[in-house]
Amino acid sequence: MSEQSKTNPCQARNARDIDQWDSDTDVAVVGFGGAGGCAAIEAADEGAKVTIFELASEGGGSTAMSSAEIYMGGNGGTRVQRACGFEDSTEAMFTYMMMSAGPQADEAKIRNYCEHSVEHFNWLVDHLGVPFKDSFHKERGIMCLTDDGLLYTGSEKAYPFSEHAKPAPRGHNLYVEGDNGGPMFMKIVTENVEKREQITINYETRVLCLVVDDDNAVVGLVIRQDQKEYTVRVHKGVILCAGGFVMNEDMLAKYAPKLLSGNNAIGNPGDTGTGIMMGMSVGAAAINMHEGFISIPYYPPATITSGILVNDKGQRFINEDVYHSRLGQAVLNEPGDRFYFILTVEQYGDYEKMNYMGAGIAGTGETPEELEGELGLRKGTLQNSIAIYNEDVANGDDTQFHKAAEWLQPLAPPLVALDVTPGRGVFVPMFTLGGLDTLPTGEVVNPQRDVITGLYAAGRTACGIVRRADGYSSGMSVGDATFSGRLAGRQAAAN
Amino acid sequence: MSEQSKTNPCQARNARDIDQWDSDTDVAVVGFGGAGGCAAIEAADEGAKVTIFELASEGGGSTAMSSAEIYMGGNGGTRVQRACGFEDSTEAMFTYMMMSAGPQADEAKIRNYCEHSVEHFNWLVDHLGVPFKDSFHKERGIMCLTDDGLLYTGSEKAYPFSEHAKPAPRGHNLYVEGDNGGPMFMKIVTENVEKREQITINYETRVLCLVVDDDNAVVGLVIRQDQKEYTVRVHKGVILCAGGFVMNEDMLAKYAPKLLSGNNAIGNPGDTGTGIMMGMSVGAAAINMHEGFISIPYYPPATITSGILVNDKGQRFINEDVYHSRLGQAVLNEPGDRFYFILTVEQYGDYEKMNYMGAGIAGTGETPEELEGELGLRKGTLQNSIAIYNEDVANGDDTQFHKAAEWLQPLAPPLVALDVTPGRGVFVPMFTLGGLDTLPTGEVVNPQRDVITGLYAAGRTACGIVRRADGYSSGMSVGDATFSGRLAGRQAAAN
Structure with missing residues (x-):
């Protein structure tokens, strides 16, 4: 230098x-x-x-x-939030954003942002003429490809955020089809x-x-x-x-x-x-x-969220229903040479058609043991993670990483593993x-x-x-x- | 602010x-x-x-x-290194220090430091009169409490450093008893x-x-x-x-x-x-x-190195023979609410007398299963980590985290767990x-x-x-x- x-x-x-x-x-x-x-x-x-x-x-x-999604809410909700049936409180938004910013949060700035967020929405709409449709987009996605005006765009419904702040969708998407916001x-x-x-x-x-x-x-x-x-x-x-x-x-x-x-x-x-x-x-x-x-944009398809992410020790290390950059950051923080999404055939589903992250198949197995071997993982590691996860799924409670119940499905063989290791083809x-x-x-x-x-x-x-x-x-x-x-x-x- | x-x-x-x-x-x-x-x-x-x-x-x-330990070496070794039988190369020192500094390494500075390190040693000794004894301190410690002149003070012998740079002790300790350097x-x-x-x-x-x-x-x-x-x-x-x-x-x-x-x-x-x-x-x-x-100074006693460190999912996540701040940093990076060192009674050994880090006992168990339950860990997690570790110890190869063979001992019950969670009494x-x-x-x-x-x-x-x-x-x-x-x-x- x-x-x-x-x-x-x-x-x-x-x-x-x-x-x-x-x-x-x-x-x-x-x-x-x-x-x-x-x-x-x-x-x-x-x-x-x-x-x-x-x-x-x-x-x-x-x-x-x-994509020009705009994160807004609080104050009872923007026009779109209210029309879609979501009441949003300034405190819930503030708590979520403070957690989001972590120890380096600028409290004064976040407070000001949350308190004036509905006013900002109104300024964009009334003063500039930015159009938002009063409709809610249910699917989990990196962006909204329909013209729906509102969607969840973060980790609001995921642990640990959901434990501290009442979730509300705050991603406002412009009234336009495709990624044209x-x-x-x-x-x-x-x-x-x-x-x-x-x-x-x-x-x-x-x-x-x-x-x-x-x-x-x-x-x-x-x-x-x-x-x-x-x-x-x-x-x-x-x-x-x-x-x-x-x-x-x-x-x-x-x-x-x-x-x-x-x-x-x-x-x-x-x-x-x-x-x-x-x-x-x-x-x-x-x-x-x-x-x-920094992110690994692992959805769509949203079904991947129901799989588990493991490291090269066959260990899970994060709830898979978080926002994609929270998962990406966790992968980068985690020591290890390889990271895999373990999926059922159903969860793999439309991956080839919708594949956004560019991960390739690292292995398949008729049993967890076979997949473990094919991935070169030490015997007993991935098997144990899957066994524990499946038991927890059967009980409707991910005791280890607290993935929300809506994403809990048994990992029933045959199984497929996607290689989501940064540096091996995946989009980061x-x-x-x-x-x-x-x-x-x-x-x-x-x-x-x-x-x-x-x-x-x-x-x-x-x-x-x-x-x-x-x-x-x-x-x-x-x-x-x-x-x-x-x-x-x-x-x-x-x- | x-x-x-x-x-x-x-x-x-x-x-x-x-x-x-x-x-x-x-x-x-x-x-x-x-x-x-x-x-x-x-x-x-x-x-x-x-x-x-x-x-x-x-x-x-x-x-x-x-403690005024001074990290020096390379160029065939300082007078103390050579007297203690350690030949040290500038390249090995350079490689180790570049790995140590990570992606933000200043290569020019590290190169200059390594190339002139023996000269710096000579300047301290000959020009200033700083005394170093030509003796090697074998025990693993946070500092050297004897007057020995040389010891390992980093992760030189630990994975992954040892795979890339030939280890040599480079911590030079002044010729004085106690922590008086x-x-x-x-x-x-x-x-x-x-x-x-x-x-x-x-x-x-x-x-x-x-x-x-x-x-x-x-x-x-x-x-x-x-x-x-x-x-x-x-x-x-x-x-x-x-x-x-x-x-x-x-x-x-x-x-x-x-x-x-x-x-x-x-x-x-x-x-x-x-x-x-x-x-x-x-x-x-x-x-x-x-x-x-930032560190968790978990030794002395050095015997703790032979235990395993697990998170609140009962998972290991680092080789326990690294320098204490590498382990401390890993704990802070790792999600989770609790961190435990799992030890045999022998490994616990003199902990109460030598306890430097201030961790308290979180549980004991006549079996891994009992300890797992006492720590409130999910059934099957810690047990599995211990089973895998013990198998690897029996084979003399820590396949998962690559702790050096000299520290591998079976975790034979009864077992004790020290709570090394930051914020719960441990010295950080x-x-x-x-x-x-x-x-x-x-x-x-x-x-x-x-x-x-x-x-x-x-x-x-x-x-x-x-x-x-x-x-x-x-x-x-x-x-x-x-x-x-x-x-x-x-x-x-x-x-």
Whole structure:
């Protein structure tokens, strides 16, 4: 690493060294994804003149590439939740999200998110025009391929979450067929941005660095367009919405080496960490940098949930009904060379047609003993795990790992084993969950939590409500991006 | 957290705001522990005028509180290794240390450490006068309570390390009885510092912050003595040797929440992260901040190694002959509510007399089945683990977890279980392993690895060769602190 370029493209410059300002704006938004779009809309609606700078030739960011599920609930329920018969309490949502974020939870941020989640839903629907159908999608899936508006997208119904927080489905899916939520959502956001006269969009523009005054307050930007550098004086605030750093291998190696176990970086090509580095160059704290979403997306078909996951000692180690990144994280934490899903023929079912994770068959057996031998597991290990599991299934209680009763089926031979070992063909998507530390308002802070005047961050450039793969739920990222973008936009405009 | 004080005691000041310099020095050393002492000695020996600033009323730091084992080897072996009949290769040491540091290893630093390790031993012995006895300590222990000079202090002989790197004992213990290596080592270092006329020591002095010029080069310090602030102009470099941040609960919560599972912070009261924060305030990268040493020190007595460690599903999950922090880390990674060491009466042996970890008896049984029931484990789980283990022991091969043959003994009833669950009385020491990113020379770098002119770090203020609890070996911290201190001192003086 020490041989790397000595040039630092993100290092802030001092305003004293700027000869002239080429343009000016009240609020500068760096990056036009879900966070940047919502930040710009709110700042404009508060009366600020806003300029968006986007590296690509169009907006969208990683939000447009996602399914754009949005995690919302609490307060008795969103319109969709209530229409589908789910009452959701703010406390249940708060408890679930606090457990999800683990010991590194930002309680103030999560509290604020939960308390304003229904309001956020209403803003998306009423103010932007985002459509959600009042229908519940029952099947367990990585995403919703129908136009249903609501589904379970996390571990809400699974142990240990279900023991502490009343489950409710909170994944809101846009009213569109197929995996088309992201493009649709960003189309709506873009239309909302474009119709606001106070907002100017600069595409194909790279923000090179921040400009600070002698008090380290952010007062401008240096940008590059058509190979030329320009300076932008910013009166109220710069909002960094430039994504995470999953596309920057050096940063992954330095900050989040565990993500290198993944094989599929989820995000847009601009997720190279420049927003985070620009913040760090003015003394901002980057936190939770080692954490990321990393997953083995083992469903669909949902029937796999009824199988058991074992390691190379033939041991189960997690309830198989959790969200896919909680299972993926558990696999990565678990020592061992091989991991198998043990399934009945019925549970294997439509796997070949629906196979999403890319795992191959590692063995089959007319008896547990035969499968154990075929997998090269020590005699007596897998057999014992299956025997115990089957006894527990017969009693309707998974005493060992607490998989919910709805998924308990006897493992009746013949059996099949899928090899879900990372590095052996299985799909392991990942993205980063670390970023600049911010107050709930979006104001960026230094390690002592002093605000850096004039600097804001939102979306994956900030470290938001989502902190760990083992507590992730689909929709938390777009939920966090859009909500934190709005707050930052509002705060910056109010300056 | 957002309610915290808005004053930032570590934020750097600009030289333009300094009216006058109260004193000056070539090299300023912040903190007088093992790293700071060795940095000062080397810088002075290179001809620099050196000033040490130490918060406490005497030197010592965390090194004086430690056993001061020093991890050294390679190059055919140190004098002690060779005298004890151990030939050690640089490659074996390098391979072991790279495995120890895991995916976040700094290869350049580890390579440099291994290549110069025997030279470092000679410097300590010949230049400082640190005594090591040419004798090998055979017993497995957390520390060496005899005056023997050499012992195994890590997982060198354990799987998987032993499969990849030829084991050699590399823990060098000072020639002193009892756990008195740390005080003795720092007494020797202090004498060496005191006899050098170019070195001035300021005790009871708090370094408040760095002073930078307009190019962000570090050119001085602001210190506080007797309630008054003074400025110090530094011509060649500031070396931050102010320890880690295990005594700062806010920083632990923000950066290393997993360490909050520990109950015994190892370090001196000054390990509050101020050195790291001073560096961050001038744009230095802090890396590996989430990692720390965390351990369940389950030996002595060494006989416990021959028992098996199981979780609340009655499953083994690690070879029990690894270094204690590798086992401790595995316990923390493992889901589950309870962890037990299952022992024969012979293995339990002298536990009550030697009990170091504070675990209580959770159950006993005339048979595995009885113990299983007494521990409330599901029928058939612990029994099966013991049956498989005993079969493997009879065959002399721990097929499941690869504990070395020397520790394999049948678990013959009656059996006893020790409760080693963190949070239930067991001693769980911890300290931080994250810090400022530095080049092997000790120069502090920003996130792009550009050198911050005039700034150096060593010891736990820097992120050194040691990166993870699961690869730790005793002596790596004092080894790293003293070696990195020397390099930083030499580089700063050469400026």
